[in-house]
Amino acid sequence: xxxxxxxxxxxxxxAYGTPLLFGALGELLTERSGVLNLGVEGMMLVGxxxxxxxxxxxxxxAVATLVLAVxxxxxxxxxxxxxxxxxxxxxxxxQIVSGLALxxxxxxxxxxxxxxNDLNLxxxxxxxxxxxxxxxSMQRWSIVxxxxxxxxxLVYASWVLVVAITYYLARTRPGLxxxxxxxxxxxxxxxxxxxxxxxxxHTLAGGALAGVAGATFTLAITxxxxxxxxxxxxxxxxxxxxxxxxxxxxxxxGAYFFGALQALAPELQARxxxxxxxxxWSNALPYVATVVVLVFVSWRGGRRRLGAxxxxxxxxxxxxxx
Amino acid sequence: xxLAVERRLEQPRWLAVAVPLASIVFAFAVAAVVLxxxxxxxxxxxxxxFDAAFVSNGSIDQTLISATPLAFTxxxxxxxxxxxxxxxxxxxxxxxGAITGAAAGLYFGGRGGPSAFAIAAMVVxxxxxxxxxASIPGVLRAFFGTSEILTSxxxxxxxxxxxxxxxxxxESYWRQTKGxxxxxxxxGKPLPASAVWPTWTVHAQGGIAVPLGAGFAVLAGIVLWVLxxxxxxxxxxxxxxxxxGAARYAGVRTRRKILAVMAIxxxxxGLGGAxxxxxxxxxxxxxxxxxxxxxxxxxxxxxxxxGRYNPFAVLLVAFLIGGLDNAGNTLQGADFxxxxxxxxxxxxxxxxxxGELLTRHRVRVLRTPAPVEAVS
Numbered sequence: 001x002x003x004x005x006x007x008x009x010x011x012x013x014x015a016y017g018t019p020l021l022f023g024a025l026g027e028l029l030t031e032r033s034g035v036l037n038l039g040v041e042g043m044m045l046v047g048x049x050x051x052x053x054x055x056x057x058x059x060x061x062a063v064a065t066l067v068l069a070v071x072x073x074x075x076x077x078x079x080x081x082x083x084x085x086x087x088x089x090x091x092x093x094x095q096i097v098s099g100l101a102l103x104x105x106x107x108x109x110x111x112x113x114x115x116x117n118d119l120n121l122x123x124x125x126x127x128x129x130x131x132x133x134x135x136x137s138m139q140r141w142s143i144v145x146x147x148x149x150x151x152x153x154l155v156y157a158s159w160v161l162v163v164a165i166t167y168y169l170a171r172t173r174p175g176l177x178x179x180x181x182x183x184x185x186x187x188x189x190x191x192x193x194x195x196x197x198x199x200x201x202h203t204l205a206g207g208a209l210a211g212v213a214g215a216t217f218t219l220a221i222t223x224x225x226x227x228x229x230x231x232x233x234x235x236x237x238x239x240x241x242x243x244x245x246x247x248x249x250x251x252x253x254g255a256y257f258f259g260a261l262q263a264l265a266p267e268l269q270a271r272x273x274x275x276x277x278x279x280x281w282s283n284a285l286p287y288v289a290t291v292v293v294l295v296f297v298s299w300r301g302g303r304r305r306l307g308a309x310x311x312x313x314x315x316x317x318x319x320x321x322x
Numbered sequence: 323x324x325l326a327v328e329r330r331l332e333q334p335r336w337l338a339v340a341v342p343l344a345s346i347v348f349a350f351a352v353a354a355v356v357l358x359x360x361x362x363x364x365x366x367x368x369x370x371x372f373d374a375a376f377v378s379n380g381s382i383d384q385t386l387i388s389a390t391p392l393a394f395t396x397x398x399x400x401x402x403x404x405x406x407x408x409x410x411x412x413x414x415x416x417x418x419g420a421i422t423g424a425a426a427g428l429y430f431g432g433r434g435g436p437s438a439f440a441i442a443a444m445v446v447x448x449x450x451x452x453x454x455x456a457s458i459p460g461v462l463r464a465f466f467g468t469s470e471i472l473t474s475x476x477x478x479x480x481x482x483x484x485x486x487x488x489x490x491x492x493e494s495y496w497r498q499t500k501g502x503x504x505x506x507x508x509x510g511k512p513l514p515a516s517a518v519w520p521t522w523t524v525h526a527q528g529g530i531a532v533p534l535g536a537g538f539a540v541l542a543g544i545v546l547w548v549l550x551x552x553x554x555x556x557x558x559x560x561x562x563x564x565x566x567g568a569a570r571y572a573g574v575r576t577r578r579k580i581l582a583v584m585a586i587x588x589x590x591x592g593l594g595g596a597x598x599x600x601x602x603x604x605x606x607x608x609x610x611x612x613x614x615x616x617x618x619x620x621x622x623x624x625x626x627x628x629g630r631y632n633p634f635a636v637l638l639v640a641f642l643i644g645g646l647d648n649a650g651n652t653l654q655g656a657d658f659x660x661x662x663x664x665x666x667x668x669x670x671x672x673x674x675x676x677g678e679l680l681t682r683h684r685v686r687v688l689r690t691p692a693p694v695e696a697v698s
Contacts (some may be wrong), residue, residue, distance in 0.1 A: 003464050037472070043353045043553055046553055060571050080477070087672060087675055087676060091675070091679045092679065093675040093676060093679065094675065094678075095629060096408055096471065097403075097623075097675055098672070098675055099628075100623055100671075100673035101624075101668055102668070104620055104624060104664060104667060104668045104671060105664065105665060105667075105668020105671070105672065106620075106668060107664070108617075108664075109617050109620075109661060109663070109664035110661055110664030110665050110667070111661065111664070111665050111668070112661070113660055113661030113664065114356075114360075114659050114660070114661030114664070114665055115661070116661070116663055117660050117661055118360050143641045164608050176572065203352045205413070206646070208442065216401075231479075232476075232479050235472065235475050235476065238472065239472050239476075242469075242472075259523045277374060278513075279481055279483075279491045280484065280487040280491065281489060282479045283483045284479070284483045285485075287476040287477070287480050288476070288480060290463070290472070290476045291458075291468075291472075291473045291477070293470050293471060293475050294462075294469070295466050295468045295473075298466050298468040298469070299466045299467070299468075322476050
């Protein structure tokens, strides 16, 4: 059973979907505060390179090094997000152009590539990587073995995060304030909630999660550094937030769906199932599927954009009309 | 002392020039900090950069090779962004223009007609290929309200896969299938001589070869300027960009305008693709580490923003950023790690954006009012 196409696709869909999930959860927090950050791809890549650098340069126990690497990745993602936060929140620049600038600055031909080159990280085998933690006998259990017990610790961390963010948004005072800031900053301001503080904090949190998403690539999925290793995952993560109507639980389902689409290509080739120009359509599949689902969602959602924070993308300044 | 930021009622003209210039200076200063922190000497790096970009023998030739595609993608981005239509798809539209342009060149160049005819066919095909590819996000935006940002970006990846597929994974019309080399490493079929775009030599710096594509880029800039500044169409599109609702009440056909702007933007990027084939590569470049690594479509956004979406300024900025790109390629090595050019471009864009605030707003220093004396 464990070798059937469906089980393999679900198990590897979860593995490949985890960086998408981290990225989407981060962007969800940012967007819920009313800030659109299109720099996810760039923040992911910087997180990926810095996480990998930590693993290569720090000599400590495997667990300590990996935990440190994830923290470094989160921190570097947050630093990148701080640039966007300053431009978008304080200077009230166009959030779309600023986010794009962040991806150009940090992305595949920018800072991440510069750091990867300058720190000599290309073509190195990883000193440590995240592996499955449960005993091999449990991983052999049918169906739940590979799907639940065959995953690396980052996957379990992402599950905890989904629950935590859902609880935070629905059941806590800061979560409620956050939603107020995203829906109606003027009302939140009048209530005594600091719009600037909430927007900064959640933009930084979004960056930190994007950094962790990048580290998921270089520490778990393919433990090495390659220029532009994320291959557009950051953009798919942004699209996922829209598909998920800005809800964490739906982000998880969407991320695993897209993860499975990415896993489909190598899996079909491994089983020598040939369906026409396989390389072309299976490479392009996740990207085409993103477009199709986006169209479907925006069409059904119509003008109301189900769940989109009302103030998304609009800078806030007291006493100045939007 | 407090600072107050307030809206300017009028924007002084000199700021439109001063802000982009200051952005470039600021970007180089920040990049110098990055260089120092990572243990490089910024002064020597910058001297080499300037030398390789504009001074040394043959450097202008090389700069024009980088500047020409940037002029096209910059104009493509400017044509759309100015109207608040965020076409991030110039990259993919350029690939598509290269594919259709190369097809036209291979087909018409090999039939013994006049060279001008083959080149004209490539121009038309390149524009059409880019415009059609851009029309996909255009239609989705106009009829379904789907964000063109994400769809146009996703299609860049798809176009890249198509490009690689045509040369590396299939025996397509574009692929060289004869000869020894073709069996070792897949390449595109070379264009017939009559489909190769000519250059025009300027006598300076030991003879500068100006590619025909650079001429087309200037022409495209002029056409865009006239279209947006001097026609009813341009005015209506501008109204649409400023206020969707106002345009609709005034009877502007908003769907058609969105479609038209996307198609125009895509056509310019597609022409850039045809120019890549006709001017420089003389074959379709499907290598994932070739044309696709250069990211002209994305750099075009920097060019457009720095030129403040004005076609003529975009052409000038394309030349400067082209110099930066060219220097980055020639100098890659110890003093000039790869990725540095992207870093500098990113910072230029950040500072241009921050500078926008200064053109729109004025920063005033407020003195705290003197305490009022109590009346005794």
